[in-house]
Amino acid sequence: MALQVFTAVTGAAWESELVGALDREDHGVTVVRRCVDVADLLAAATTGTGQAALLSAELRRLDGAAVARLTAAGVAVVGLVEPGDDRSAERLRQLGVVRVLSADAEPEEIARALREAVAGVPAAGHDVGDPRAALPALGLPPEGPGPPAGEGRVVAVWGPTGAPGRTTVAVGLADEAARLGVGTLLVDADVYGGVVAQVLGLLDESPGLAAAARQAGAGTLDVAALARLAWSVRPRLRALTGLARPDRWPELRPQGVAVVLGEARRLAALTVVDCGFSVEEDEELSFDTAAPRRNGATLTVLEAADTVVCVSGADPVALQRTVRALGELRDVLPGVHPVVVVNQVRRGPVPGDPRREIAAALARFTGCEVAAFLPADRRATDAALAAGRTLGEVAPGSALRTALRALAAELTGVPVPTGRRRVRRSG
Ligand SMILES: Nc1ncnc2c1ncn2[C@@H]1O[C@H](COP(=O)(O)OP(=O)(O)OP(=O)(O)O)[C@@H](O)[C@H]1O
Ligand SMILES: [Mg+2]
Known part of the structure; x- marks a missing residue:
């Protein structure tokens, strides 16, 4: 059975295209709900109809508590950021999102990340820029x-x-x-x-x-x-x-x-x-x-x-x-x-x-x-x-x-x- 996924990537220019591509091609993923905001996503998570959520860093009111509640509800979370936006990638990781991908990743890659997140496969390294590289610049x-x-x-x-x-x-x-x-x-x-x-x-x-x-x-x-x-x-x-x-x-x-x-x-x-x-x-x-x-x-x-x-x-x-x-x-x-x-x-x-x-x-x-x-x-x-x-x-x-x-x-x-x-x- 295809993996059932919620998306919450509203506002991003690439949202429709991505959701369409994920759904259309045979990636083993079905988008069961396109959520409009965090509240909508949390409500959807409690229904037990999805195993994973794909969300964007721009999602308003997204915080660590929301990510923890999704995880607690058995919904694995994968984040998307605009290409090269290392700061948002770091922020998502701080909120507890282990897998963060660039929004221009191939649909197949995103589908794989969703499947691995659900299966509990440990994330391999950092996909988008290692924030530690910025450390000396802080002078600390x-x-x-x-x-x-x-x-x-x-x-x-x-x-x-x-x-x-x-x-x-x-x-x-x-x-x-x-x-x-x-x-x-x-x-x-x-x-x-x-x-x-x-x-x-x-x-x-x-x-x-x-x-x-x-x-x-x-x-x-x-x-x-x-x-x-x-x-x-x-x-x-x-x-x-x-x-x-x-x-x-x-x-x-x-x-x-x-x-x-x-x-x-x-x-x-x-x-x-x-x-x-x-x-x-x-x-x-x-x-x-x-x-x-x-x-x-x-x-x-x-x-x-x-x-x-x-x-x-x-x-x-x-x-x-x-x-x-x-x-x-x-x-x-x-x-x-x-x-x-x-x-x-x-x-x-x-x-x-x-x-x-x-x-x-x-x-x-x-x-x-x-x-x-x-x-x-x-x-x-x-x-x-x-x-x-x-x-x-x-x-x-x-x-x-x-x-x-x-x-x-x-x-x-x-x-x-x-x-x-x-x-x-x-x-
Ligand atoms: N080795 C010691 N000799 C004498 N008094 C001590 C010693 N260690 C701690 N105390 C005293 O015992 C009291 C309790 O110590 P402390 O506050 O460090 O304990 P705690 O385990 O942190 O307690 P709490 O449950 O209040 O957090 C304090 O008044 C402290 O000054
Ligand atoms: Mg004490």
């Missing part, structure tokens, strides 16, 4: 040592409920990486309310990640726009603040967050993301696949990250929560293997040598090794919170800062300087 190469443009690494800092210290670790890692000379972007993606702005003493009215995700949804986010939305905390450290109010979580659309991370990889050699705790999948909403999911942004970050750091507390309650959270993560994202960091380690809540006992318990119940132990150091964290500054600034000699710096060195591969200072001779 990644700063400091690290991978080349577009290949910055993403480290997600996650962990169970109960405030084990995700934000403390995320801020500490980002700050220490920057101090080691690695251009770093700290992103607050906690869907239960972000506090990175407050912790760093920044004005939290800045729109931050929500604005970046919104621009991504509209297809207008690029590396320069992301740089404008981020605070320059100090040389080599930028911060993209989070949701000022937890009830605004629907603004962090997973697809938008994924695009933000893609641009972050171009902006900084290292992106550290402070994540919300939950990975539950809102099953009661799953009958309506277009409904926003609160933890969708968290799952997107965890899936996209090169490294997931799981921060655990160091008392029996916190450890049990970690065991449960790691189990949930394995169920939802089996391909993700987190690096476990135990924070707030102290004598008292577990008998004997806390490091040995905690390592043994986590190995037994999760099979995970502990990558690092961070000491409980209330004096240092209180000093940082009181000043709205980082541990590196207010408690540089503290045990917690030293441990975070060692962890940052391990994650970035940049060694901690040996610290021998040259003594200046006077006279």
Whole structure:
């Protein structure tokens, strides 16, 4: 049976000709509806009468949410742009359209793209201009040592409920990486309310990640726009603040967050993301696949990250929560293997040598090794919170800062300087 396709390419001069050619010749494609706008296309998609949609970049009100709804309705999407219009091609890709073709492509080629999109064949490379080629022109190469443009690494800092210290670790890692000379972007993606702005003493009215995700949804986010939305905390450290109010979580659309991370990889050699705790999948909403999911942004970050750091507390309650959270993560994202960091380690809540006992318990119940132990150091964290500054600034000699710096060195591969200072001779 021929593939049943919706088109939404109105306004383009070549629309009638293309639709006619697709339909007329034997390409195995039948145009079942020529939609006049996005609303029409979404309505058609819900009828289940088509398996693919062919749309043009000029389609008004086309955004990431519309593409996500088409995909969720089982309609594969192929985009068309005017010949040579690389900017529109990039915009369509940001909206989540994987296959983008030039409108002067042969009908046979377009039909093949539609068939492959429906079959889920991965798209091969970029068909229209590689947007990365434009990067040097923006004058925004990644700063400091690290991978080349577009290949910055993403480290997600996650962990169970109960405030084990995700934000403390995320801020500490980002700050220490920057101090080691690695251009770093700290992103607050906690869907239960972000506090990175407050912790760093920044004005939290800045729109931050929500604005970046919104621009991504509209297809207008690029590396320069992301740089404008981020605070320059100090040389080599930028911060993209989070949701000022937890009830605004629907603004962090997973697809938008994924695009933000893609641009972050171009902006900084290292992106550290402070994540919300939950990975539950809102099953009661799953009958309506277009409904926003609160933890969708968290799952997107965890899936996209090169490294997931799981921060655990160091008392029996916190450890049990970690065991449960790691189990949930394995169920939802089996391909993700987190690096476990135990924070707030102290004598008292577990008998004997806390490091040995905690390592043994986590190995037994999760099979995970502990990558690092961070000491409980209330004096240092209180000093940082009181000043709205980082541990590196207010408690540089503290045990917690030293441990975070060692962890940052391990994650970035940049060694901690040996610290021998040259003594200046006077006279
Ligand atoms: N190693 C540590 N020693 C002492 N206090 C710590 C340590 N790590 C974190 N804290 C303190 O514990 C509290 C919770 O830490 P943090 O905000 O980093 O946790 P979280 O996991 O991000 O919590 P939330 O669920 O609120 O996002 C803060 O007051 C922080 O200063
Ligand atoms: Mg936090």
